[in-house]
Amino acid sequence: MKLNEKVIIFSAPSGAGKTTIVRHLLSVNNTLAFSISACSRERRNTEIDGKDYYFLSVDDFKRKIQSKSFVEWEEVYKDHYYGTLISEVHRIWEGHKIIVFDVDVVGGLNLKKYFGDKAISIFVKAPSLKELETRLRNRKTETEHTLQTRLNKAKKEMKFAKEFDFILVNDYPETSFKKAERIVNSFLDSH
Numbered sequence: 001m002k003l004n005e006k007v008i009i010f011s012a013p014s015g016a017g018k019t020t021i022v023r024h025l026l027s028v029n030n031t032l033a034f035s036i037s038a039c040s041r042e043r044r045n046t047e048i049d050g051k052d053y054y055f056l057s058v059d060d061f062k063r064k065i066q067s068k069s070f071v072e073w074e075e076v077y078k079d080h081y082y083g084t085l086i087s088e089v090h091r092i093w094e095g096h097k098i099i100v101f102d103v104d105v106v107g108g109l110n111l112k113k114y115f116g117d118k119a120i121s122i123f124v125k126a127p128s129l130k131e132l133e134t135r136l137r138n139r140k141t142e143t144e145h146t147l148q149t150r151l152n153k154a155k156k157e158m159k160f161a162k163e164f165d166f167i168l169v170n171d172y173p174e175t176s177f178k179k180a181e182r183i184v185n186s187f188l189d190s191h
């Protein structure tokens with residue numbers, strides 16, 4: 001793969017608000033394009049296949065791992081595989097856009113390693129663990145069990161925050177949107 005374009009990586013514990021921030025950035029800057037990940041979890045009612053994710057069965061996902069179709073992939077939760085397809089990176093670069101990734105924390109660090117100085121990495125943090133829990137509950141996408149799994153994972157992920165180029169505390173949406181715009185614009189204006 002030719003590494004000839006800039007990429008922007010957003011990572012966060014589930015519920016911190018990275019998808020909300022990424023959606024905002026995409027709505028105000030049409031040079032950016034969202035990297036649609038492949039995943040093997042159930043589609044939520046609000047999600048569209050090929051827009052939010054490429055939804056695959058576990059078997060199809062494993063076949064793509066075998067055929068080395070991923071830049072990176074992870075079994076984020078049991079039987080819930082997520083990954084960035086090489087074909088997706090090409091699709092976006094062929095459209096001459098800057099890729100925006102919305103991936104979990106380990107995935108974000110792997111992408112940072114892969115893309116090197118073409119990448120900027122941003123860790124989105126909720127103001128507190130309590131607030132993270134409130135947001136996940138309000139989103140109404142989790143059962144009590146999956147909520148606890150996500151909160152436990154979040155505690156581990158917080159330790160990696162300092163390995164990212166920026167930590168963006170997502171307190172109020174409007175201020176977070178502005179902070180994200182500033183970080184991204186200065187990256188796009190550089191070299």
Ligand SMILES: Nc1nc2c(ncn2[C@@H]2O[C@H](COP(=O)(O)OP(=O)(O)O)[C@@H](O)[C@H]2O)c(=O)[nH]1
Binds near residue numbers: 104106
């Ligand atoms: N490593 C990796 N993680 C991903 C990818 N796409 C999504 N994820 C992460 O997988 C986790 C679960 O995603 P999802 O079920 O959509 O949860 P949500 O972030 O709580 O909406 C999140 O932390 C996502 O950021 C990917 O391509 N690679």
Ligand SMILES: Nc1ncnc2c1ncn2[C@@H]1O[C@H](COP(=O)(O)OP(=O)(O)O)[C@@H](O)[C@H]1O
Binds near residue numbers: 015
């Ligand atoms: N700054 C904020 N204040 C309050 N709620 C927020 C904020 N940012 C996002 N949310 C809400 O919190 C929930 C989790 O946000 P989401 O963007 O889905 O997080 P992630 O992609 O990191 O899992 C959503 O219901 C979203 O509307």
